Amino acid sequence: MKYVSQAVRKVDAMSLVTGKPVYTGDMVPSNTLMVKILRSPHAHALVEEINTTAAMKVPGVVAIFTHQDVPQNRFTTAGQTYPEPSPYDRLILDKRVRCVGDPVALIAAETEAAATKAMGLIKVKYQVLEPLLDFTKAKDNEILVHPEEDFKALCPVGADNKRNLCSTSFTENGDVEAELAKCPVVLERTFNTKANNQAMMEPFVTFSYLDEYSRLTLVSSTQVPFHVRRILANALGMSKANIRVIKPRIGGGFGAKQSAVSEVYPAFVTMKTGRPACLCFTRQESQANGSPRHQMQVNVRLGADADGTIRALDVHALSNAGAYGEHGPTTVGLVGTKSISLYGKLNASRFTTEVVYSNTMGAGAYRGYGATQGLFAVESTVNELAAQLGMDPCEIRMKNMVKQGQQFAMYYGETCTSNTLDKCMETAKHMMNWDEKYPKKVLDNGHIRSVGVAMAMQGSGISGVDVGSVEIRLNDDGFYTLLVGCTDMGTGCDTILTQMAAECLDCEMENIAVRGVDTDQSPYDCGSYASSTTYITGMAVVKACQALREKILQQGAKMMNVPVDTVEFDGKRVFVPGTEQQVSLSNIGYTSFEGSGNYLSVCESHSSPVSPPPMMVGMVEIDLDPQTGKVELVDYVAVVDCGTVINQNLARVQTEGGLVQGIGMTLYEDIQYTQKGRMLNDSFLQYRIPTRLEAGTIRVAFESSYEQTGPFGAKSIGELVINTPAPAIVNAIYNATGVAFHSLPVKPEHVAMALLQKEQ
Amino acid sequence: MQVTITLNGKPYTAEATPDTQLLTFLRDAGCKSVKCGCETSGCGLCTVHMDGKSVLSCSVLAAQAAGHTITTMEGLQEQAAEFGAFLADEGGEQCGFCSPGFIMNVLAMINELDCDASDEEIREYLAGNLCRCTGYQSQLRAIRKYLAAKGGKAE
Numbered sequence: 033m034k035y036v037s038q039a040v041r042k043v044d045a046m047s048l049v050t051g052k053p054v055y056t057g058d059m060v061p062s063n064t065l066m067v068k069i070l071r072s073p074h075a076h077a078l079v080e081e082i083n084t085t086a087a088m089k090v091p092g093v094v095a096i097f098t099h100q101d102v103p104q105n106r107f108t109t110a111g112q113t114y115p116e117p118s119p120y121d122r123l124i125l126d127k128r129v130r131c132v133g134d135p136v137a138l139i140a141a142e143t144e145a146a147a148t149k150a151m152g153l154i155k156v157k158y159q160v161l162e163p164l165l166d167f168t169k170a171k172d173n174e175i176l177v178h179p180e181e182d183f184k185a186l187c188p189v190g191a192d193n194k195r196n197l198c199s200t201s202f203t204e205n206g207d208v209e210a211e212l213a214k215c216p217v218v219l220e221r222t223f224n225t226k227a228n229n230q231a232m233m234e235p236f237v238t239f240s241y242l243d244e245y246s247r248l249t250l251v252s253s254t255q256v257p258f259h260v261r262r263i264l265a266n267a268l269g270m271s272k273a274n275i276r277v278i279k280p281r282i283g284g285g286f287g288a289k290q291s292a293v294s295e296v297y298p299a300f301v302t303m304k305t306g307r308p309a310c311l312c313f314t315r316q317e318s319q320a321n322g323s324p325r326h327q328m329q330v331n332v333r334l335g336a337d338a339d340g341t342i343r344a345l346d347v348h349a350l351s352n353a354g355a356y357g358e359h360g361p362t363t364v365g366l367v368g369t370k371s372i373s374l375y376g377k378l379n380a381s382r383f384t385t386e387v388v389y390s391n392t393m394g395a396g397a398y399r400g401y402g403a404t405q406g407l408f409a410v411e412s413t414v415n416e417l418a419a420q421l422g423m424d425p426c427e428i429r430m431k432n433m434v435k436q437g438q439q440f441a442m443y444y445g446e447t448c449t450s451n452t453l454d455k456c457m458e459t460a461k462h463m464m465n466w467d468e469k470y471p472k473k474v475l476d477n478g479h480i481r482s483v484g485v486a487m488a489m490q491g492s493g494i495s496g497v498d499v500g501s502v503e504i505r506l507n508d509d510g511f512y513t514l515l516v517g518c519t520d521m522g523t524g525c526d527t528i529l530t531q532m533a534a535e536c537l538d539c540e541m542e543n544i545a546v547r548g549v550d551t552d553q554s555p556y557d558c559g560s561y562a563s564s565t566t567y568i569t570g571m572a573v574v575k576a577c578q579a580l581r582e583k584i585l586q587q588g589a590k591m592m593n594v595p596v597d598t599v600e601f602d603g604k605r606v607f608v609p610g611t612e613q614q615v616s617l618s619n620i621g622y623t624s625f626e627g628s629g630n631y632l633s634v635c636e637s638h639s640s641p642v643s644p645p646p647m648m649v650g651m652v653e654i655d656l657d658p659q660t661g662k663v664e665l666v667d668y669v670a671v672v673d674c675g676t677v678i679n680q681n682l683a684r685v686q687t688e689g690g691l692v693q694g695i696g697m698t699l700y701e702d703i704q705y706t707q708k709g710r711m712l713n714d715s716f717l718q719y720r721i722p723t724r725l726e727a728g729t730i731r732v733a734f735e736s737s738y739e740q741t742g743p744f745g746a747k748s749i750g751e752l753v754i755n756t757p758a759p760a761i762v763n764a765i766y767n768a769t770g771v772a773f774h775s776l777p778v779k780p781e782h783v784a785m786a787l788l789q790k791e792q
Numbered sequence: 793m794q795v796t797i798t799l800n801g802k803p804y805t806a807e808a809t810p811d812t813q814l815l816t817f818l819r820d821a822g823c824k825s826v827k828c829g830c831e832t833s834g835c836g837l838c839t840v841h842m843d844g845k846s847v848l849s850c851s852v853l854a855a856q857a858a859g860h861t862i863t864t865m866e867g868l869q870e871q872a873a874e875f876g877a878f879l880a881d882e883g884g885e886q887c888g889f890c891s892p893g894f895i896m897n898v899l900a901m902i903n904e905l906d907c908d909a910s911d912e913e914i915r916e917y918l919a920g921n922l923c924r925c926t927g928y929q930s931q932l933r934a935i936r937k938y939l940a941a942k943g944g945k946a947e
């Protein structure tokens with residue numbers, strides 16, 4: 033193929049590498065009010081009084097808004113298809129503050145300096161309440177995070193605000209207790225993960241203005257422009273018809289921007305003042321009041337035969353929504369579905385969840401979306417099973433992994449239609465030289481070199497829910513316009529969809545002008561999340577191009593006055609094979625712009641009844657210093673089955689980037705709170721994401737299956753790749769030390785302490 | 793107060809308060825390639841050249857830069873495009889938000905390190921430039937290929 037499966041440069045690459053002003057913050061018009069948020073210093077309090085007299089006197093201050101000024105409609109900022117599973121539990125500004133940093137007042141001023149100065153002069157009297165900080169004690173605690181009567185869950189997710197429950201669920205296939213009772217080997221383990229920050233390099237940023245039709249227009253760094261339109265309508269109590277959302281280039285999202293974290297505030301200011309307004313989060317705000325991964329406690333019970341055949345898995349996840357329920361009910365769902373389903377010989381499985389509110393920062397969507405936490409727990413338990421039985425952890429997986437054609441154990445009744453997990457394992461073993469290196473080797477300097485392994489799966493879009501659409505038009509001179517509604521956040525979907533269109537239309541990529549999202553112009557797409565763009569929106573491209581080809585054939589045949597079934601299209605011309613008769617695409621384009629013609633444009637959408645999982649094996653080699661406990665990455669091998677790889681470069685870089693985020697989660701990233709609930713590490717100096725010194729060497733290979741329901745056989749890749757580092761690295765640490773860690777991150781002091789304890 | 797710098801080869805004067813960061817001063821001057829990722833010297837997104845050397849513009853005051861020569865990517869378009877093409881061919885700009893700061897530091901680096909610098913030296917030099925998207929591997933591949941093309945040495 034000419035474009036599909038090639039390592040094509042991204043269509044926006046050169047503007048990015050030459051520093052062009054293409055991001056939200058680069059486009060803020062002059063005369064824009066700068067918005068600052070006064071945030072609560074308390075984790076739980078009632079705002080009793082706000083005095084803004086002194087603040088309003090600061091030159092340049094235009095307006096200050098408090099909870100008394102905002103609409104009283106509860107809403108969610110979760111970017112999800114309506115009706116959202118996330119409860120409607122927040123106001124723009126609330127009398128009750130539920131975490132440190134919860135917004136108390138909005139200041140709008142001519143300059144940022146004036147807004148900041150005024151912020152310091154606002155006097156707030158709080159009635160400080162006892163905070164609920166330990167999420168494991170949240171259920172039925174006497175402290176209620178959401179006591180309000182107008183709390184509303186649109187979907188039956190098992191929410192009960194009078195019990196601090198954001199959602200609950202229960203699924204069981206077969207009889208788990210009976211099956212566990214029959215198993216000669218039963219392991220029970222509890223795992224803890226923290227609320228990791230996405231730490232995308234561009235903080236949350238939005239500006240808004242009233243356009244020439246007096247409609248509210250938002251330019252925002254968002255993954256979900258169409259959902260933002262609805263969220264704003266809900267929050268502001270206004271009609272969606274009067275809202276337009278534009279997404280320029282995005283400086284990274286990873287799920288953080290699947291919630292409308294910054295959007296509602298400037299929009300509210302614009303509606304109140306009629307002026308353009310801009311809110312740019314500081315890094316500190318992005319870290320402390322963003323939308324991080326859900327902190328979880330995952331309990332796994334695993335039953336197996338003596339030969340290592342896994343017969344039963346029972347997973348219980350307790351998830352910390354924090355102050356608000358964005359993505360709470362849905363992230364937790366992936367904990368079990370994306371881990372239990374890796375195993376193909378289960379006689380019974382059970383998955384139960386509880387998502388609770390507490391007075392910590394509200395969580396959201398982060399790449400992996402619960403699967404990451406679930407896979408850490410289940411894959412680690414499987415590694416411990418292997419150790420207990422004296423088996424190689426690769427071998428135990430070869431024995432148990434789900435095979436193509438099998439029904440998944442717990443995956444919405446879906447069948448495994450494309451899967452090369454066994455090949456991934458073989459290739460990874462070969463690349464890592466596993467048989468030689470497993471389990472460990474002690475070096476002359478006393479350091480230990482060891483290896484570890486894990487598998488992972490994810491989904492490709494949300495089955496039966498996600499919708500992707502594109503519109504493709506033929507223009508005069510024969511070039512195309514491709515309007516897409518999904519959001520390229522650096523992931524490269526503008527490029528990938530253009531590659532697919534060029535392939536389908538037999539043309540050069542340069543002949544296609546792709547345009548990202550403006551809700552007034554782009555066709556509806558739910559947005560870029562749940563690893564959906566390649567698989568879902570890609571299929572919309574394939575369909576649209578097929579339909580456009582039909583129209584081009586018809587128009588060409590009409591122009592030549594021949595029956596349509598006698599003509600062919602080769603990308604440049606419509607012709608009658610075996611004759612001289614032809615008409616160029618350019619000519620067809622011109623004609624379609626004339627009175628006699630017929631404008632050629634197609635809009636197609638796609639949604640899928642299934643969500644075929646991409647699969648992978650991750651293998652790591654570490655260097656562990658038993659003196660200091662320091663773990664360094666020597667080599668990471670990732671072998672991925674994402675179906676057909678549409679763009680070799682982008683898939684590879686996605687994998688490398690996802691792995692390094694996973695490495696950060698495993699070894700470094702450690703959100704900590706004071707006893708009063710204030711986050712301790714809200715800067716890059718304290719919340720350490722991996723630099724290029726910690727990333728080690730990463731090697732990526734693909735073992736492509738062919739997914740019949742995907743465009744050109746493709747599945748997804750974006751989220752999958754973050755999932756293996758935690759269980760694989762923890763496995764390598766076990767192989768080096770004999771200590772199995774169950775809580776993340778694993779820091780040098782933990783390893784050193786554990787080794788000391790072991791000695792004693 | 794008035795601050796005058798030589799900005800991308802031309803004299804530039806504007807108002808600044810004593811606490812104005814060079815970062816804001818430059819963005820206000822229209823140099824939008826200079827990105828803000830943290831304001832606490834922790835990310836490298838705001839890297840510019842002061843008298844030919846890399847500095848973090850969030851940790852330099854506009855007043856401190858008075859009289860100095862400041863170069864942003866707006867003033868190094870050709871060089872940025874030249875290295876940027878190698879980066880683009882590796883897919884090493886994902887969201888691209890870190891790219892200007894990173895590339896400015898790469899351009900400073902090639903004046904200081906030899907073409908046969910080791911991977912370790914390169915990683916050390918660029919350690920302050922964070923990237924959350926790429927996992928850094930593609931950036932190293934791009935640098936190696938660029939150095940090989942420049943120095944005529946094998947990768």
Ligand code: FES
Pocket residue numbers: 827828829830831832833834835836837838839848849850851
């Ligand atoms: S903004 Fe200067 S180092 Fe981050």
Ligand code: FES
Pocket residue numbers: 233283284522884885886887888889890891922923924925926
């Ligand atoms: S490419 Fe996104 S932060 Fe580097």
